[in-house]
Amino acid sequence: xxxxxxxxxxxxxxxxxxxxxxxxxxxxxxxxxxxxxxxxxxxxxxxxxxxxxxxxxxxxxxxxxxxxxxxxxxxxxxxxxxxxxxxxxxxxxxxxxxxxxxxxxxxxxxxxxxxxxxxxxxxxxxxxxxxxxxxxxxxxxxxxxxxxxxxxxxxxxxxxxxxxxxxxxxxxxxxxxxxxxxxxxxxxxxxxxxxxxxxxxxxxxxxxxxxxxxxxxxxxxxxxxxxxxxxxxxxxxxxxxxxxxxxxxxxxxxxxxxxxxxxxxxxxxxxxxxxxxxxx
Amino acid sequence: xxxxxxxxxxxxxxxxxxxxxxxxxxxxxxxxxxxxxxxxxxxxxxxxxxxxxxxxxxxxxxxxxxxxxxxxxxxxxxxxxxxxxxxxxxxxxxxxxxxxxxxxxxxxxxxxxxxxxxxxxxxxxxxxxxxxxxxxxxxxxxxxxxxxxxxxxxxxxxxxxxxxxxxxxxxxxxxxxxxxxxxxxxxxxxxxxxxxxxxxxxxxxxxxxxxxxxxxxxxxxxxxxxxxxxxxxxxxxxxxxxxxxxxxxxxxxxxxxxxxxxxxxxxxxxxxxxxxxxxxxxxxxxxxxxxxxxxxxxxxxxxxxxxxxxxxxxxxxxxxxxxxxxxxxxxxxxxxxxxxxxxxxxxxxxxxxxxxxxxxxxxxxxxxxxxxxxxxxxxxxxxxxxxxxxxxxxxxxxxxxxxxxxxxxxxxxxxxxxxxxxxxxxxxxx
Numbered sequence: 001x002x003x004x005x006x007x008x009x010x011x012x013x014x015x016x017x018x019x020x021x022x023x024x025x026x027x028x029x030x031x032x033x034x035x036x037x038x039x040x041x042x043x044x045x046x047x048x049x050x051x052x053x054x055x056x057x058x059x060x061x062x063x064x065x066x067x068x069x070x071x072x073x074x075x076x077x078x079x080x081x082x083x084x085x086x087x088x089x090x091x092x093x094x095x096x097x098x099x100x101x102x103x104x105x106x107x108x109x110x111x112x113x114x115x116x117x118x119x120x121x122x123x124x125x126x127x128x129x130x131x132x133x134x135x136x137x138x139x140x141x142x143x144x145x146x147x148x149x150x151x152x153x154x155x156x157x158x159x160x161x162x163x164x165x166x167x168x169x170x171x172x173x174x175x176x177x178x179x180x181x182x183x184x185x186x187x188x189x190x191x192x193x194x195x196x197x198x199x200x201x202x203x204x205x206x207x208x209x210x211x212x213x214x215x216x217x218x219x220x221x222x223x224x225x226x227x228x229x230x231x232x233x234x235x236x237x238x239x240x241x242x243x244x245x246x247x248x249x250x251x252x253x254x255x256x257x258x259x260x261x262x263x264x265x266x267x268x269x270x271x272x273x274x275x276x277x278x279x280x
Numbered sequence: 281x282x283x284x285x286x287x288x289x290x291x292x293x294x295x296x297x298x299x300x301x302x303x304x305x306x307x308x309x310x311x312x313x314x315x316x317x318x319x320x321x322x323x324x325x326x327x328x329x330x331x332x333x334x335x336x337x338x339x340x341x342x343x344x345x346x347x348x349x350x351x352x353x354x355x356x357x358x359x360x361x362x363x364x365x366x367x368x369x370x371x372x373x374x375x376x377x378x379x380x381x382x383x384x385x386x387x388x389x390x391x392x393x394x395x396x397x398x399x400x401x402x403x404x405x406x407x408x409x410x411x412x413x414x415x416x417x418x419x420x421x422x423x424x425x426x427x428x429x430x431x432x433x434x435x436x437x438x439x440x441x442x443x444x445x446x447x448x449x450x451x452x453x454x455x456x457x458x459x460x461x462x463x464x465x466x467x468x469x470x471x472x473x474x475x476x477x478x479x480x481x482x483x484x485x486x487x488x489x490x491x492x493x494x495x496x497x498x499x500x501x502x503x504x505x506x507x508x509x510x511x512x513x514x515x516x517x518x519x520x521x522x523x524x525x526x527x528x529x530x531x532x533x534x535x536x537x538x539x540x541x542x543x544x545x546x547x548x549x550x551x552x553x554x555x556x557x558x559x560x561x562x563x564x565x566x567x568x569x570x571x572x573x574x575x576x577x578x579x580x581x582x583x584x585x586x587x588x589x590x591x592x593x594x595x596x597x598x599x600x601x602x603x604x605x606x607x608x609x610x611x612x613x614x615x616x617x618x619x620x621x622x623x624x625x626x627x628x629x630x631x632x633x634x635x636x637x638x639x640x641x642x643x644x645x646x647x648x649x650x651x652x653x654x655x656x657x658x659x660x661x662x663x664x665x666x667x668x669x670x671x672x673x674x675x676x677x678x679x680x681x682x683x684x685x686x687x688x689x690x691x692x693x694x695x696x697x698x699x700x701x702x703x704x705x706x707x708x709x710x
Contacts, residue, residue, distance in 0.1 A: 175452030229582055254582060
């Protein structure tokens with residue numbers, strides 16, 4: 001257990017990640033747990049996050065907000081040279097969040113982050129970063145981010161869905177414009193300043209034709225479109241499909257499924273899938 | 281407590297103008313003031329302290345926080361007349377009348393003016409959201425340094441203003457795109473829409489020709505008739521127009537054109553309501569009474585594509601209103617169904633004729649049934665007159681009251697759909 005007195009600063013961590021990329025190797029995850037205790041929530045930063053993601057400015061945290069607060073710990077863990085894959089080049093392919101109960105902005109929240117389940121995948125290797133948030137010792141929130149390290153196929157080939165067999169999403173659809181600067185704006189409120197999100201030029205250096213939106217912004221924006229229609233305790237499980245190239249417009253389809261929702265977010269013009277998932 | 285029925289004594293509106301046309305430089309306050317003054321002139325209300333004036337606008341400048349009161353202060357009504365603003369999207373005009381009619385019914389006031397106004401030409405343009413945040417932070421800063429720090433966040437692209445979009449905030453879709461889906465779901469044909477549109481123009485033209493609007497409309501800025509009116513409109517001409525909404529829909533599913541949809545319009549309308557006693561004292565004939573009204577809303581954001589269409593809420597309001605008044609859909613002599621789009625009227629009628637829908641969604645034993653189409657929008661409606669959002673309710677209310685009076689009695693139904701998935705329906709009786 002590595003307990004930090006405050007959340008690590010992301011800038012130096014990114015610098016270290018860039019410098020130590022070659023040192024990350026191996027087949028086992030470190031069993032270290034990174035932790036910070038009793039974090040106060042900055043209301044101004046929360047409000048800025050809520051505005052950028054389309055949530056109401058309110059005292060209840062959006063389901064995705066604690067991910068932002070846990071993220072520096074995840075990065076600290078991943079830049080440690082004991083971590084078997086370099087941070088640069090990791091692709092965020094899925095994210096699952098469970099809110100055990102609504103968390104208020106006046107609560108002191110403690111975090112732990114650990115890595116788990118390094119496993120083979122058709123396109124390389126996958127692993128999970130598991131974050132847990134507690135208040136007074138009770139778990140209020142957990143998040144699981146799945147990352148892919150592209151490389152030699154190490155697992156069975158995944159079935160690909162051809163565009164023809166994709167059905168037009170049923171139910172109501174909301175159209176959302178995604179402005180060119182959303183990556184910079186989300187970086188400012190989340191601290192995730194990965195260059196692929198910031199500008200077309202920096203994104204091109206990493207092989208993207210344009211800057212791409214943060215997956216966690218898209219997930220947050222999708223949940224914001226369900227304002228007033230989400231249960232207090234929930235699990236929202238999404239897979240990130242193709243990246244949202246900026247600027248763009250997305251069509252968010254949400255279909256009721258029991259007490260929750262089936263989510264399907266596509267490019268508004270081409271119909272290419274960006275995100276699928278469920279709220280339960 | 282006993283209640284009484286509020287009487288409708290008449291109305292006044294200005295001709296409706298197409299957007300960026302003759303009223304381009306007229307503000308909401310300009311148009312509403314002129315319209316109130318026309319009503320004052322028509323009913324001899326100069327210097328009169330009316331019980332209250334309620335009106336509203338859908339597209340409203342922030343400086344118009346007291347639009348109706350400011351219009352009253354500039355009008356020939358007594359400056360001691362209180363006023364307030366109402367906003368319920370396209371339901372605004374009818375809702376204002378319902379609110380003041382209820383006060384009259386309760387005996388709280390004896391007379392009132394209800395109205396609405398909208399301009400899509402002199403529309404409010406807001407500063408860029410980024411610029412707005414910077415300017416507000418500058419204003420909040422207490423020190424010179426703080427202000428300079430806030431100002432350092434100014435960027436050239438923040439000069440691009442924010443122009444109000446004609447779309448639903450939660451879905452990002454325009455009203456036309458929403459209605460295109462509803463039209464498809466209810467299987468409304470292009471031909472039926474064009475027929476309804478042609479009839480609207482022909483009816484409105486005939487009403488002007490017989491002088492029906494002589495005591496309902498006051499010329500303004502050179503216009504004497506609704507600018508959108510095309511008396512020579514025919515189904516054949518309308519059939520040549522290309523679709524403008526639902527173009528992404530497959531095949532020939534796009535059926536909504538500029539001809540069978542209402543154009544953006546500028547205009548204002550007012551209605552004079554009072555107790556029967558007040559009307560008698562002022563020697564003003566009563567045209568009709570506003571008997572009862574009901575509002576409803578649908579979940580167009582996450583609801584069913586067919587049953588929860590954006591403009592379908594009046595479908596839900598009506599059975600509640602009918603039940604309360606122990607009436608059937610066929611117990612009316614005239615029907616006024618606001619023509620937001622021709623297909624809105626046709627979807628509304630189709631829903632009331634659909635037994636399975638009426639059972640499943642309206643909780644009825646059977647369909648509400650069909651109406652006699654010769655009683656529908658007999659003096660034309662929004663497709664021909666145009667639709668300055670908040671002004672439509674007043675236009676319909678005054679016209680229907682006058683037509684019922686001309687008929688020597690009877691009962692009329694008004695149905696108006698509104699943005700946000702809302703609907704307002706009301707019953708008039710002589």
